[in-house]
Amino acid sequence: MKIGKVGLGVMMVVLMMMLNLSTCSAWFGNKRKSGRNSILPGEAMSSRPSLMNHAAGSSIVFPIYGNVYPVGFYNVTLNIGQPPRPYFLDVDTGSELTWLQCDAPCSQCSETPHPLYKPSNDFIPCKDPLCASLQPTDDYTCEDPNQCDYEIKYADQYSTLGVLLNDVYLLNFTNGVQLKVRMALGCGYDQIFSPSTYHPLDGILGLGRGKASLISQLNSQGLVRNVMGHCLSSRGGGYIFFGNVYDSSRMSWTPISSIDSGKHYSAGPAELVFGGRKTGVGSLNIIFDTGSSYTYFNSQAYQAMISLLNKELHRKPIKAAPDDQTLPMCWHGKRPFRSINEVKKYFKPLTLSFTNGGRVKPQFEIPPEAYLIISNMGNVCLGILNGPEVGLGELNLIGGENLATLSYFG
Numbered sequence: 203m204k205i206g207k208v209g210l211g212v213m214m215v216v217l218m219m220m221l222n223l224s225t226c227s228a229w230f231g232n233k234r235k236s237g238r239n240s241i242l243p244g245e246a247m248s249s250r251p252s253l254m255n256h257a258a259g260s261s262i263v264f265p266i267y268g269n270v271y272p273v274g275f276y277n278v279t280l281n282i283g284q285p286p287r288p289y290f291l292d293v294d295t296g297s298e299l300t301w302l303q304c305d306a307p308c309s310q311c312s313e314t315p316h317p318l319y320k321p322s323n324d325f326i327p328c329k330d331p332l333c334a335s336l337q338p339t340d341d342y343t344c345e346d347p348n349q350c351d352y353e354i355k356y357a358d359q360y361s362t363l364g365v366l367l368n369d370v371y372l373l374n375f376t377n378g379v380q381l382k383v384r385m386a387l388g389c390g391y392d393q394i395f396s397p398s399t400y401h402p403l404d405g406i407l408g409l410g411r412g413k414a415s416l417i418s419q420l421n422s423q424g425l426v427r428n429v430m431g432h433c434l435s436s437r438g439g440g441y442i443f444f445g446n447v448y449d450s451s452r453m454s455w456t457p458i459s460s461i462d463s464g465k466h467y468s469a470g471p472a473e474l475v476f477g478g479r480k481t482g483v484g485s486l487n488i489i490f491d492t493g494s495s496y497t498y499f500n501s502q503a504y505q506a507m508i509s510l511l512n513k514e515l516h517r518k519p520i521k522a523a524p525d526d527q528t529l530p531m532c533w534h535g536k537r538p539f540r541s542i543n544e545v546k547k548y549f550k551p552l553t554l555s556f557t558n559g560g561r562v563k564p565q566f567e568i569p570p571e572a573y574l575i576i577s578n579m580g581n582v583c584l585g586i587l588n589g590p591e592v593g594l595g596e597l598n599l600i601g602g603e604n605l606a607t608l609s610y611f612g
Contacts, residue, residue, distance in 0.1 A: 260377040261445035262426065266293065268438060275401050278442060282387065283319065286372035289404035290315050293432070293442060295490060298412035299336060299354060301364055301388025302405035309363075309392040313402040321389040324368035326350045332386050333366055335413040352388065362406075363392040366414075373425075375445075385419045417444050470556055472566070472598075474503050476510045477550030486598045488554060497573065498589035498599045507552070507586065518548045520582065528577035531584040538580020545582045546570040552586075554600075566600075 264278040267290075277290045282302065289302055302319035303311045311318060326333055328344035328351075336352040345351060350366035367389055370382045390405065409415055409430060420426045426445035433440045473484040483506045486499075499507060508531065519535060526532040539545050549570035556566070573585050589597060 260375040260379065260426075261443050262373055262375055262420075263441055263443045266432065266440040266442055275403070276440075277403055278407055280407065281372040282369055284322070284370050286370065286382075287319075288316060289319065291405050291407035292401075292403050293407050293409065295409045297354060297356065297406065297408045298410040299352070299366075299386075299388045299408040299414050300406065300416050301354075301362065301390045301408070303393065304364070304389040304391055306365065306389055306391040311391075311393060312395055314404050315402055316404055319389065319404070321365070322367055322369045324384075326366040326368060326386060330366075332414050336366065354388075361394045362388070362390040364388045364390040381425070383420070383423065383425065385416065385423075386414055420444055472554040472556045474499075474506065475553035475555055475565075476507065477514070478553075481506050481510065484557075486554070487596060488556075488598050488600060490600050496599075497568075497586045497601045498592065498594050498597070499586060500594075500596045500598055501588065501590050503598060504586070504588045511549070511584070514550060515548060520545065520548055523579070523581045526577055526579050526581045526583065528579070528581070529575070529583040529585065530587065532577060532579075532581045533583075534579075534581045539576050539582055540580070542571045542574055542576060542582070545576075546574065549574065 266276050266278055268276040276293045278293055279288050280291055281288050303314055304321050305318040306321055308318055328347050333350035352366060353363050355361045366386055368384050369387050370384050372382055374380050409417060417430045421428050430444050432442040468489045472486045472488050474481045483503045486503055520533040523532040523534040552568040554566040575583050575585050577583050
C-alpha cells in the first residue's frame with residue numbers, strides 16, 4: 203500500500219511481532235525444469251549446502267535512503283540480474299511482490315534512476331503457487347499457461363501490470379558470505395502513476411505477508427529466519443534487515459493478530475491513549491505499512507485525537523494555520539519553526555495499547571516528534587490523517603513516519 207507524503211520523527215520503541223510466513227516454490231524458464239529456486243555460488247565459494255548452512259544463522263542488512271518529508275519515500279539498493287546491476291526500490295511492507303520497471307518492451311514506464319531492467323527468460327508458469335498468490339481470486343484464468351501475468355493496484359491509485367519471472371539477486375550476509383540467489387521478481391511493463399506521490403524509482407521492494415514476498419522466498423530456501431525489521435532515523439536514512447535480529451536492544455513482543463488484515467502486518471486490536479490517559483477509543487484494527495508515508499486513524503480515533511489536541515493547545519502560544527495546505531491540521535507560532543525540537547513541548551505522546559482477550563500487551567508509543575512535521579512555511583503540522591477520507595474505512599494504518607523502529611518475527 204502506497205499512500206501520500208508526510209514528515210518523519212524518530213521512534214525509539216521496537217515492536218516485535220510473531221509471523222508464520224508461507225513457504226513458496228517457483229518454476230524456471232519457459233518450460234518446467236527439474237530444479238526449484240536455487241543458489242548460485244559466487245566466485246571462490248564452496249558448495250551449495252555448506253553455503254546455505256553458513257548463511258542461515260546470519261542476517262542480510264540493506265541501508266535505507268530517503269525520508270518521509272520532504273522527500274516522501276524510502277529506498278534500498280538491490281543488485282539483480284546476470285551480471286548483477288543496482289536498482290533503487292521503494293520499501294513497502296503493505297504489498298507482496300518485488301518488481302522492477304522493465305524493458306519487455308515497456309508500454310508505460312516512468313523516469314528511472316537506472317536503465318530499465320532487461321528481463322530474463324525464466325518465466326514462472328501461470329499455475330505456480332507463487333503466481334496464484336498474486337491473483338485476486340483462486341479461480342483465475344490463465345491466458346498463457348507458460349506465463350504468469352499479474353496486476354497490482356496500490357491505495358494511491360498507482361498500478362502496475364507485469365509478468366512474473368526468476369532472476370538472480372546478489373546478497374551479502376553479515377557473516378561475510380556472498381550468495382547469488384535465484385528468486386521470483388516482477389517485470390512491470392505498464393505502470394499508471396499517481397501524480398501526487400510520483401517519484402523516480404526503479405521499482406518496489408514488496409515485504410508484505412505472502413508467498414512471493416522476498417523474506418518468504420529467502421526463508422523457503424533456508425537462508426534466513428522469518429525475521430524482518432527496520433530502523434529509520436528522524437534525520438533520514440536507516441537500515442532494514444532479514445534473518446537474525448540485527449539489534450535486539452529495547453525490544454518488546456506481541457504476536458501477529460488473527461484478524462483479517464489481508465497481507466498487512468497487524469498486532470491486533472488496540473486502545474488509543476493520549477498523554478498517558480485513556481481516550482475511551484478502543485478495539486482499533488491496526489496495520490503497519492512502510493509504503494504509506496502517512497498514518498491514518500478511523501473517524502472515531504481521528505476526531506478524538508483532534509479534540510484532545512485542540513484542548514491541549516488552547517492556552518499554548520501556537521495557533522491554527524489554515525492557510526498552510528501542507529496537511530489538514532497545521533499551527534503557527536510567533537516566528538517560523540525551524541525544527542520539531544522547538545515545538546514538541548506543546549504536544550503529548552500518543553500510545554497504542556494492544557489487547558487480546560483482556561490481557562494488555564506491549565504499548566506502541568508515538569511521541570510528538572514522530573507525528574509532527576515542520577512545513578516549508580515554518581509551521582508545525584499533524585502527520586496523522588482521517589482514514590475514511592481516502593477509503594480506509596475502519597482500518598487504522600501506521601505508516602512510515604511512525605515506524606522508525608519496527609521488527610517482524612516468525
